[in-house]
Amino acid sequence: MNKTSFGLPIKARRIIAYVVLVLISVMCLIWFYLLFVNSSRSNASVSSGVAFLPSNQFGTNIKNVMNDSSVPLLKGLLNSFIVAALNATFSVYFSTMTAYAIHVYDFKGKQAIFTFILMIMMIPTQVTVLGFLKWIDTLRELNKSIVSIFSGMGGFYTVLRSFAKGGNYADYVWLILPGIAAPVTFYYLKQYMESALPLSLVEAARIDGSSEIRTFNEISLPLMRPAIAVQAIFAFVASWNNYFVPSHILIDSPKTVPILLAMLRSADYQNFDMGKIYMSIFIAIFPVIVVYLILSKNIVGGIAVGSVKG
Amino acid sequence: MKKFGKVVATAMSATMLAGMLAGCGGATEAKYEYVPTMSNDGKVLNVYAWNTEFIERFTAYYPGYEAANADDVTAGGKIGDVTVKFTIVPSDDNAYQDNLDQHLAKQADADADDKIDLFLVEADYALKYVDNNNTLAMADLGVDTMGDQYQYTKDVVTDRYGNVKGSSWQGCPGALIYSAEIAEAVLGTSDPAEVQAYVKDWTTFQSTAATVAESGYLMTATANDTYRVFSNNVTSKWVVDGKINVDENIKTWVEMSKAMVDAGQTGTDDLWSPAWSAGFAADGNVFCYFGPAWLIDFCMNAHSEDDADYGTSRADNGDWRVTAGPQGFYWGGTWVCAANGTDNADLVGDIIKTMTTDDDVLAKIIEEKNDFVNDSALIQKYSTDANFGSKILGGQNPLPIFADKLSSVDLSNITGYDQGCNEEFQKAMKGYFDGNYATYDDALKAFYQAVTTKYPAVKAPK
């Protein structure tokens, strides 16, 4: 596009930009519209092809989604929210901390560690999933107190248990804590930190007598806000949509949304209902959109503020 | 993205590692000695299923059942002071079996409230649960399945010692379902008996296909429509001595289908794909489908009358008719088994007895749910009942036609590998029909690779 705008007057460039942007927006938004249309159609109608106008089965589909204890969507939304919010929080907080360690301090082996993290960034998660599940299985065999020590989060575990009230939420630990070691998030924050966090600021804080932890939490973290918001969205969405690993871990635990949707999709002819599936998807993407809109304010408006020139 | 019954292809790997997590729980003993254990002190009745088909019938017709939520059958309920709990896991990717295996392995040590009492199985893998100590013999529960049940439904759940260890309320015989409108236009008649003459065997079927195609219609939506009919009538097993074996009848299907695809008489799409179901539309151009009663009732896009799209499918207009077709076959079916170690033995026995052998309940099921019930006397009775016509079939009563070829259903060549072999074979042959594989042998090689990946214990022949 840019080549075609070479040397063009600003007005022509603007027109091209608007046309392209509108086309792209349509391409991005049409899916939401189609989702809405399909969630208002009966199974028989959806099976007979694409439609661009809504039908009259919206209420029926909502009723069908709500009246199905075998696929508890509302509870699933809450479960997914817990996993995604905690995973994203752990991921961005500890990744910033890791990036901070590399960026601010000079210590022996620093370059080696940085290289190492970059290397492990390339390992696909699926490659270790077999061993991961076997490892969890091993840990499950140990008694619960040992599990909580291993996961390093005794108190957290108890909170989850008490929240559960009958449901077994202990396995959620396996979905949340691995977020702490997120090399990709770390790498982005490290890159951003180089331009956004001048070391002189840290120095100044030290002179004021601030402890290292306080400097990190109260001075550095806020400066990183736009970058953290970006990565928080990425982590939240990735976790919200994650299916592969949770489907193997949450065998006897309350299910998250993608697993419930897969259950609906794999129902056989007796229970298979495309209208209900699309309605469930329609309901399921709502929370993510809300979280995104909240955080995106931070990105869209915040990037300029955050881009302190190094 | 449609995932039905057995044509299911993997969308995502639901519980691929569940078996590993369970350790070696699913092992079947080489020899087994049947040792029934049961008691009657249970407070919770646990029912494992992959859909709500049985649950809907059970909750509606079992006397004394009180639902917890009238709008939601899956919410469970109570029978007297026993709580009824349903666990539903879809059958995709083996998820249902994996979950069942895991819990059956723990059955002896499970808390009383977690012990499985009833579970459902399909024909494909029934032996895996029946021919060992996972299940109880019907005789030990006081259920007499001998009655008027169809023989094949008993064969599916009989162990090596002749114990019948499950029971079903339904049979799923298939037939040829054709459009009356297209039959009238092409063959000049829509009468089932007369149309049958045009599809009485595969040679006639193929020449009729040419006639149908000349008028601009497809004989079948896809080559896969006829596959099940051929694969149900094989004379050898898919796996012989640990090696893959392609039956002559399956090869016949390949030859016939390749010719029909090349002549434009049929397509190569998957069952359940939009191109396949396009023939269900009121202006669809597909002459016939093959299937059992449930395909007509649930899958041919019949709309409810309050639906804005009512009238847009042949089913709405009552345009389908049923005739026997070239060969008999069956598709689907659900069997109820009692788990060994149940703590509600008397209740379990009574439920199986009532739901699968009681004439009054079966009569209600056939009248209200339209199932082809597993009771030859009842079927006989309703076959001659003029009031028992189907709206989708323009008032035709399909029962006599479905019942006609049921006795020819032969299950002696079933193996545990059939589901995967059938799936992969159709996938590979689609490549051949489409011309993406140059020769049958190329497609066969891809098929061997896929099967040996799916079943590590099976080897390719050479």
Place this chain on the structure above:
Amino acid sequence: MAANDKKSTNNKRAVNYNKWGYIFLIPFFVAFILYNLIPLGMTVYYSFFEKYFDAGTGTWSSVQFVGFSNYIKLFYDGYEFDPRIFKYLLNTIIMWVLGFIPQIVVSLVLAQWFSDNRLKIRGSRFFKTVIYLPNLIMASAFAMLFSALFDKTGPISSLLFDKLHWINAALDFTKSVGLARFLVAFMNFLMWFGNTTILLMAGIMGIDESLYEAAEVDGANSIQRFTRITLPLLKPILIYVVITSLIGGIQMYDVPQILTNGSGDPVTKTTTLIMYLNQILVSKNYGVGGALSVILFLITGGLSLVVYNFMYSKKSKEKS
């Protein structure tokens, strides 16, 4: 500038502080060891044992040490060489490249437009928000809509074929290899170009505005400003984008898996490496699955070395 800052902290007093570098690294490494390193070790361990489930009889094989036999099985099917790993690697790379090129081009253009003060795009906030939205739909839901839209009986096919007569046969992505690969690439593009644009935008916003002003005074046009200022200064973020996209590309799984119902149709030309791994794991063949995992690890490890060396040499050049 950053380098100068670092030097200034390198005084005696700072030595006391630097132990905090290790302390701040503890959570990462504890989590890494627990959730990545040990599982990786266990995967390697399993790759030397035979263990599989025979679904036909419902029994597990005996567990026994078999050395490298699981690795050999992946390349030799008992009769002849089995080229599937290489075929699937090629599929993965083709589909990644097909999606990545438009993604990086469109993202760069959009990021440039959004941050171009002279262009003054009205409603840019709206557009910025919208481009990331496709990523919010689950891949499974997206693929369902996509396959309905691009189905041979769907609206796109009937528009191009029946109405406009631009093509001479209905679009059928279960039959045409090119179309199937294009759809996978297109879906990946739609899902990820917003993400890339956001990252690039953050990078471009960080570039000092006065550089552009100076360039304009010198008479540079928009293309020159882009190639001479934006691109060089954007390099760290661009490298990040290329690397993360490459990682994502190697891991490509959900889009082709769902679009083709796991079959990799037509004729396994859209099967990716991870889909292959998934097939083996679904059939509960843990020994061979472990072996394939290790091979994938080696492939990605090799790639990461190459990329890292490339980055490192660029970086050191910049500094010197």
